[in-house]
Every structure is written in C-alpha cells, then in structure tokens.
Amino acid sequence: MEIGAYSFGDTPLNPDGSPRGTAEGIRNLFDAIVLADRAGLDYFGVGEHHTVSMPASSPGALIAAAAAATDRIILGSAASIISTDDPVRVFQQFATADAISGGGRIEITAGRGSSVETFPLFGYDLRDYDTLYAEKLELLLRINDSPSADVTWSGTVRPAIDNLAVVPRPVNGRLPIWLATGGNAASSARAGRLGLPVSYGIIGGEPHRFAPLAELYRRSAGQAGHTGENIKVSVATLGLVAPTKAEALERFHPAWHNLTVEMGRLRGWPAPDRRQFEAQSQAPGAYYVGDPDDVAKRIAHLHGYLGHMRHFLQSDVGGLPHEHLLESIELLATEVKPRVARLLAAK
Amino acid sequence: MVTTIGILGAGRVGSAIARTALKAGYAVHIAGSGPAADIELIVDIVTRGAVAMTAADAVASADLVVLAVPLHKYRSVSPATLAGKIALDTMNYWQPIDGDLHEFTADTRSSSEVVGDYFAGARLVKTLNHIGYHDLETDARPAEAPDRHALAIAGDADAASVVAEVINRFGFDPVYAGPLASGAAFEPGSSIFGGRRTAEELTAELGLAAPETAALETAEAA
Numbered sequence: 215m216e217i218g219a220y221s222f223g224d225t226p227l228n229p230d231g232s233p234r235g236t237a238e239g240i241r242n243l244f245d246a247i248v249l250a251d252r253a254g255l256d257y258f259g260v261g262e263h264h265t266v267s268m269p270a271s272s273p274g275a276l277i278a279a280a281a282a283a284t285d286r287i288i289l290g291s292a293a294s295i296i297s298t299d300d301p302v303r304v305f306q307q308f309a310t311a312d313a314i315s316g317g318g319r320i321e322i323t324a325g326r327g328s329s330v331e332t333f334p335l336f337g338y339d340l341r342d343y344d345t346l347y348a349e350k351l352e353l354l355l356r357i358n359d360s361p362s363a364d365v366t367w368s369g370t371v372r373p374a375i376d377n378l379a380v381v382p383r384p385v386n387g388r389l390p391i392w393l394a395t396g397g398n399a400a401s402s403a404r405a406g407r408l409g410l411p412v413s414y415g416i417i418g419g420e421p422h423r424f425a426p427l428a429e430l431y432r433r434s435a436g437q438a439g440h441t442g443e444n445i446k447v448s449v450a451t452l453g454l455v456a457p458t459k460a461e462a463l464e465r466f467h468p469a470w471h472n473l474t475v476e477m478g479r480l481r482g483w484p485a486p487d488r489r490q491f492e493a494q495s496q497a498p499g500a501y502y503v504g505d506p507d508d509v510a511k512r513i514a515h516l517h518g519y520l521g522h523m524r525h526f527l528q529s530d531v532g533g534l535p536h537e538h539l540l541e542s543i544e545l546l547a548t549e550v551k552p553r554v555a556r557l558l559a560a561k
Numbered sequence: 562m563v564t565t566i567g568i569l570g571a572g573r574v575g576s577a578i579a580r581t582a583l584k585a586g587y588a589v590h591i592a593g594s595g596p597a598a599d600i601e602l603i604v605d606i607v608t609r610g611a612v613a614m615t616a617a618d619a620v621a622s623a624d625l626v627v628l629a630v631p632l633h634k635y636r637s638v639s640p641a642t643l644a645g646k647i648a649l650d651t652m653n654y655w656q657p658i659d660g661d662l663h664e665f666t667a668d669t670r671s672s673s674e675v676v677g678d679y680f681a682g683a684r685l686v687k688t689l690n691h692i693g694y695h696d697l698e699t700d701a702r703p704a705e706a707p708d709r710h711a712l713a714i715a716g717d718a719d720a721a722s723v724v725a726e727v728i729n730r731f732g733f734d735p736v737y738a739g740p741l742a743s744g745a746a747f748e749p750g751s752s753i754f755g756g757r758r759t760a761e762e763l764t765a766e767l768g769l770a771a772p773e774t775a776a777l778e779t780a781e782a783a
Contacts, residue, residue, distance in 0.1 A: 329657040340633065340660035398572050399603040400593070419695025430606040437602070480657045482749025484756040 215517065215558055217551040218257030218526030219250060219543055220292040220450055223270030227472070227533030236269035242536050243270060244279060249540055251284035253547035257526055259292025259323065259450070264331050267476060267532070274307025281315035289315070292450060292526075293325030293394035293413070297346040298332035300372065301354035302380055308389055309382045317385025323413050324351055325394030329480075346371050351393075355408070358388050392448070402427045406434025406445075413448045414520075420498045421451060425519040446523045449516065453502025453527035454538065455509050455545040462503045465538045467491055470501070472532025502527055506545055510553030517558060525554075563727055564588060567623025569616050569638055571600045571608075574651060575629035577694035579608040581701060585730040588612075592619040594630075594637060617642050625727065627689075628652060628676075633659040635676055644682030647720045651689040652676065653749050671745035673715070686716030686724045687744035688735075691754045700757065701732025711736045711760040713753065713767060715744030734760035738767050 225239035247258045260277055261270030270276060273291040280289055289311065294304050304322065312320040326347050333340050349369040356367050357380050368374035393410045395401035396417065405412040412431050414424055428447050435445045452470070456462035467488065474486040495503040502509045502525075513525045527546065530539045565588040568575045575591060582589045589611035593600040597613040604613040620626050620642045628638065632652040654665045654672045668675050673687040689697070692712060702709040711734040714721045718737070725735035738746060746767055747753040753766055764770070 330660055331657070333660060396573075399576055399607045400571070400600070403603055418693070420699060423695075423698070426607045426609075430603060433606065434602060478755075481655055482653075482751070482754050484752065484754065487756075 215513070215522075215551075215554050216256035216288070216448075216524035216526075217513075217546050217554060218255055218259065218288075218524060219246070219546065220259030220526050220528050221246065221270060221530050222261050222263035222268035222528070224530035224532070224534060224539075225267050225269055226536065231472075231533075233266055233533075236266060239269050240276065242539075243530070244276065244283075246530070246536075246539055246543060247276075247280040247287070247289070248283050250543045250547065251287040253544050254551070255287060255543060255547040256551070257288045257290065257524055259290050259526060261291060262293065262295050262327070262332075264335055267472075274304065274311065277320065278307065278311040278314055281311040281320060284315075286319070288319045288321060290321030290390075290392070291323050293323040293327070293392075293415075295327040295332050296324045296350045296354060297326055297343065298336045298338050299350075301350045301357065302375070305354060305357045305380060305389070306382070309384050312384045312389060313382050320384075321390040321392060322354070323392040323394045324354060325415075328396060328415075328417075342371065351408075355391065355410075358384075358391055397424060397427060399427060399430060402431040403434040406431045406436075406440070407438045409435060409438065409440030409444055411444055411446045411448070413450060414522075415450045416500055417452065418494070418500050421449065421500055421516050422498055422519040424449075428520045428522075447520055448524035448526070449520060449522045450526050450528065451500055451502050452529075452531070453504075453509060454529040454534070455502075455504065455506060455527075455542045455550060456538070457505060457541075457545070459504045459508055462505060463492070463495060465534070466495075466501070466503045466529070469530075469532035469534040474532075476532070506549035506553055509546075510550045510557060513550070513554050514557035514561075517554075518561075563624040563723060565590060565623045566625050566627060566727070567614075567619035568592070568611075568627045568629055569619065570627075570629035570631075571603055571613075572629065572631075574694045575627070576607050577697050578627055578629055578651070578689065579604075579611045581697055581731050582727075583608065583610045584701075585727075585732070587727075587730075590614050590619040590622055592616040594634075620646065625649065625723065626683075631659065632665075632672065632676075633662055636679065638680075640680045640682060643680050646683050647723055648680060648683040648685050649689060649724060650676055650685050650687045653690050655749060671715075671742060671748055673741055673744045677741055684717060684720040685741060686714060686720050687741060687747075688712055688714040688716075688724060688728060690744075691747040691751075691756075692733075693755065696757075697731075703732065704729065709734055709759070710757050711763040713738045713744075713747045713763060715739060715747075716741050734763075736760055736763045736767065736769070738769070743767075 223239045261273040363379040393405040454466040494501040568591045571593040626648045677685045728735040
C-alpha cells in the first residue's frame with residue numbers, strides 16, 4: 215500500500231486569525247513535499263484551489279519545482295480541474311515536470327472540483343459543466359495516448375487541433391492519468407469504462423460505504439474490456455498523525471474548525487460541532503486523525519472494503535501550524551506505512 | 562398509502578435516498594437523465610433492489626416522487642409528468658455548486674416556492690434537504706430510539722401527512738413545519754440546516770406548538 219499526503223495549500227494564520235501571505239502557504243507546501251520525499255512517503259498530491267485560504271492554484275508549476283527538488287516521491291495533481299483549463303497546457307506542464315523528474319513519477323489526476331470558483335475566474339459558463347468535462351477529458355487522454363507528438367482532435371469547447379505537436383512527450387511515453395471523484399456513481403462507471411485508475415475523495419460519512427462504488431468501477435472496467443494494473447483505486451481523506459491520538463485531536467480540531475466555518479459560510483452549514491469532529495475521528499468515520507497505530511489500523515480496515523493501493527491524507531487546512539504538518543508527514547512515512555504493510559501482510 | 566417511490570436523480574443524494582427507501586421496505590424506481598440502460602449497472606450495484614427506469618416511467622409508476630437532481634438542473638424534469646403527484650423537493654440552492662442562479666437570488670422566497678411555480682401541477686413538499694446524504698443512512702433509527710433525529714416537512718397538510726409516514730419509516734421523526742413557504746426556516750443558512758435535532762428540539766426551533774401536539778397531529782393525519 216502506498217501512503218501519501220495531499221494539499222490545496224494552507225495560508226498560515228496570524229494569532230488574530232487573519233491570513234498571512236498566500237506565498238507563504240505555497241512555500242510551506244513546497245517544503246512539505248521535499249520533507250515527504252526525504253522521509254520516504256510514496257506520494258504527494260497538489261491542488262487545485264483558488265482561494266486565499268487554499269492558494270495552490272497551479273499544481274503543474276509547483277510539481278515541476280518539486281520534481282527538481284525530490285528524488286523518489288510520486289507527484290500528482292489532486293486534482294487538476296480540467297473543465298476550466300486547457301488540457302494541452304495541463305499535459306505540457308506535467309510532461310515538463312516528468313522530464314525534470316527523470317521520468318516515471320509524475321501523474322495527472324483529472325477532476326471537476328467540488329466548487330465552481332474556476333468558472334467565473336477563467337470565463338466559463340456553468341451550463342457547459344458536463345460538456346466541458348467530458349470533452350476536455352477526452353482531449354487529455356487523446357494527447358496522452360498519441361503514439362507520436364502530433365495530435366489531432368476536434369470538439370465544441372475548444373478550437374480543433376489538426377496534426378499539431380504537443381510536447382514534450384513523457385519520458386516513458388505516457389503519463390499515468392487518474393480520474394478523481396467524490397462518490398458520484400456515474401463517475402465511477404465512467405472511470406471504469408475509460409480504463410482509468412480512480413481516485414476517491416472521501417470528505418465525510420463512512421468511507422467503507424464507498425465499497426459498492428469501487429465494485430461498480432471494477433465491473434464497469436471489466437465490461438469494457440479493461441484489465442491489468444491500470445485498474446486501481448486510491449483514496450484521499452482528511453487526517454493528521456501525531457505521537458498520540460489525544461495530540462492528533464488537539465492539533466487537528468482548530469484546523470478542522472476553521473475549515474468548517476469557511477465552508478459553512480459558503481454552503482449554509484451550522485456552526486462546527488466538536489462532538490461531530492470527535493465522532494468522525496474514530497472508526498468508522500472519515501477523519502484519519504490519530505496516532506500511527508490507530509491510523510494504520512483504519513487504513514488497513516478500509517482496504518478490506520475498497521482494495522485501494524494508495525491512501526493519502528490532507529492535513530494542512532484552516533491554518534494548521536506548519537510543524538504539525540511536517541511531523542504528520544514524517545510519521546506517515548516512518549510509522550504508519552510499515553504498520554499498514556504488516557497489517558495487510560497478516561490478512 | 563405509499564408503496565412505490567420514484568427517484569429522479571441517481572447521484573449521491575438520489576442513491577442515498579434510494580437505499581434508505583429500500584431498507585424501509587418500499588419499492589424504488591430510479592431514473593437518471595437518460596435511458597434506463599445508462600444507469601442499470603449503477604443501480605444494480607449501488608442501490609441493489611431498485612429498478613432503473615426512464616424518468617417518465619419512474620414517475621408514472623410511483624405513488625410519491627423524489628426530486629434529487631442538482632437545483633440548477635431542475636428544469637430538466639418535465640412538469641407535465643408530475644401533475645397530481647406528491648413530489649419531495651430535496652434540493653437546495655448552493656452558489657458554490659450551482660453558480661449564480663438569478664431566479665433564486667432575485668426571489669426572496671424559499672427555493673421550493675420558486676421550484677413550485679415550475680411544477681405547478683404537482684403537490685410539492687419540502688423535506689430531506691436539511692440532512693446530509695451521508696447522515697441520512699447513518700442516523701436512521703427505529704421509532705422510540707432515544708437518539709432518533711427529526712426531519713422537517715413543509716407543504717400542504719394532506720400531502721405532508723403522507724410524506725410524514727414515509728419519513729417515519731425512513732427512520733426519522735417527522736415534524737410538520739407548515740405550508741411550503743415555511744420551508745425557508747430549514748434552508749441553507751438557517752439554524753436548522755445541517756444540524757441534528759430531536760423532534761422536540763426541532764419543533765421548538767421552528768417556533769411551533771409543543772412537540773406532543775405536533776406529533777399527535779402528524780399521527781392523526783397519517
């Protein structure tokens with residue numbers, strides 16, 4: 215099982231709760247990725263969000279920088295909002311990072327995003343939401359699957375491309391491209407039909423309830439004739455690891471509180487309830503907040519339902535102190551990962 | 562009496578309601594935006610026991626219809642097919658998801674009243690909108706369980722009483738808030754939205770009579 219982390223960037227807060235610089239959030243994220251690589255974490259996913267509190271708007275740029283500063287870690291977007299981006303540019307940015315990395319550890323995860331802030335920012339119409347996603351995903355895959363640098367494509371959401379070069383080409387010929395979904399059944403079926411690996415972002419509820427979706431994904435893939443190593447599942451959840459469960463809860467609660475207040479303002483949620491936080495932070499809840507034993511057990515338990523090959527945590531939300539993120543990453547790599555491996559081997 | 566529930570929308574909300582209804586013993590007919598074949602595998606795995614249909618068939622064969630499409634797509638549902646039917650409006654206006662929808666931002670009424678203008682022939686009832694789809698499945702409890710939560714219902718009294726029995730079988734205490742307009746009290750941004758309350762607490766929050774009376778009225782009407 216690969217263990218990883220992901221982030222949308224987390225702008226640090228002043229003692230009075232006001233945000234510090236967004237650039238500081240990006241620099242912290244970069245430093246965290248470098249540390250994750252040194253510690254032996256398997257994967258780091260970046261962005262894409264476009265808010266003052268979550269400023270990782272350009273995963274391609276950050277991943278290219280991180281590719282130069284790391285040796286082993288797999289780097290990917292989490293996710294790239296391709297509906298409102300140009301798939302040609304997304305591919306070029308990640309293929310560039312792939313070249314810098316030496317090849318084989320740069321991935322794209324394509325998604326729609328859970329909010330629609332990119333539509334007004336880049337001048338798209340929400341009425342085209344489904345068409346934009348379907349066509350741009352198709353173009354991204356067309357570029358990636360092209361046997362040569364030259365690509366031909368036509369559609370309705372972007373000017374046609376008539377036998378034009380899209381470069382650089384990935385070192386290994388193609389980039390791994392994942393499809394991200396938050397649990398819509400049709401998205402799981404789509405990933406299966408397309409033969410793409412699927413990445414589940416599970417932000418609440420009980421993660422093991424995604425089991426039917428993973429089954430739907432695998433059966434859809436099988437029906438479309440897709441088998442082999444590209445048919446795989448990864449899981450992204452909130453979480454934080456600390457030396458003890460009590461410390462993990464104390465550290466993550468203020469961050470979760472701030473995140474929930476900000477999301478609640480946009481979506482009309484009630485004031486955050488500590489009891490709900492505590493409940494979600496225990497099995498079978500969705501927050502992987504705990505000591506290494508606790509988090510490892512819960513990841514291994516979820517594996518029994520989803521058979522996922524990668525589990526990665528988002529910890530830096532709501533102004534989480536940077537040192538707590540770094541310690542969590544260190545513990546994920548050095549303590550959680552070997553425990554998960556032992557638990558799965560014993561099954 | 563309701564025996565068959567038709568659900569329009571096979572997304573996260575529609576699927577969670579379908580599983581809840583199946584568990585409560587209802588026959589469930591579910592439709593996406595296209596032909597039944599498009600969602601047959603999805604229904605077979607994700608809402609096993611439900612039957613995939615076209616929207617027209619799901620509505621025609623149901624005693625009660627659930628609108629579980631994103632609000633910005635509500636006009637994709639044909640109002641003519643819903644004529645005379647009790648229809649549950651589970652939808653909310655969420656700017657971050659729906660974008661700026663002028664007809665809702667420019668109208669001070671609840672979103673259900675705006676939607677109700679479009680489905681003029683249907684008996685629209687607002688409920689299931691103020692609980693998260695995750696919570697619907699995890700929070701359901703048998704009647705009399707001490708930690709049973711309540712769900713508010715707004716709509717005409719006759720239709721609401723039919724819906725109250727369904728909510729009860731889903732595993733929640735129904736609390737009748739009043740006519741459709743009273744549903745504004747449990748929309749996003751309200752104190753009720755997204756919170757967990759017992760029938761007594763919800764009744765008080767809605768500013769209604771004592772919970773004993775409210776529960777009695779519901780029982781009689783059902």
